[in-house]
Amino acid sequence: ASAPQAAAPAAGAEQDEIDSLVSALEGQRFDDAATEAQRFIEKHPASPKLGQVLYIRGRALVSAGKSDEGATVLREMIAKYPKDDNVPFAALYVAQGEYLKAHGPLTEFKIEFEQAIPQFEKALEAFRDVAKTYAADAQVAPRARLMAAQTLFDMRRREEALAEFHAYLEKEPQGAYAGQALFQTGAILAELERNEEAKEADARVLKEFP
Secondary structure, eight states, X not given: OHHHHHHHHHHHHHHHHHHHHHHHHHTTOHHHHHHHHHHHHHHOXXXXXXXXXXXXXXXXXXXXXXXXXXXXXXXXXXXXXXTOTTHXXXXXXXXXXXXXXXXXXXXXXXSOHHHHHHHHHHHHHHHHHHHHHTTTOTTHHHHHHHHHHHHHHHXXXXXXXXXXXXXXXXXXXXSTTHHHHHHHHHHHHHHTTOHHXXXXXXXXXXXXXX
C-alpha cells in the first residue's frame, strides 16, 4: 500500500521538470529547453514522459537553428513512441527543420537563391508528406499546407504558391493561419501585377483580421 505513496513525489518532481521545459520552450529559450531536456533524459531513463521530453528537445534544437540535430532527435522520438500525442507535431518540425536549412542561410545572404532551391524542394516534399500523413489532424495538417505554400513562394513559384494559399483559405477560411495566408495572397497578386485583386485581398485582411 505504501508503494504508490512513495512513487508520487518522484512523479510530481518529473512533472515539475517537464513544466519547466515547456516554459523554456514557450519562452523561446531554446538552448535552455534543449539542455534541460537532455538532463531529464539522463536523469529519468525509464520515465513514461520520455516521448514528450524528446519532442521538446528536438523542437527546441530545430528552433535554435540546429536543424539536423533536432531532426535526428525527433525521428528517434517518432520511431520509439509512435503513439505519442506529439508525433504529428514532431513530423511537422522535422519538415520545418528542412525549410530553415534553406530559408536561414538565404535570408542571411550566406547562399545564393539557386543554391537554396534543392533544400527548399526537400522542405516542400516534407510538408506535403506531413499534410497527407496527418490529414485528420486539425492543427498539424493546415499548418503543413500553409508552409508548403510559403515554401513555393520562397522558391518564386508564385502561381503555384497562390493556388496553394487559395486552397488553404477554401478549407480554413477562419483558420488559425487564415490572416497570414490572405496577406501572402495579396503580396503574390501584387508581384504578379494583379493589382485590383491584391487590393481586395489587402482589404479583406484589414476587415477580417484587424
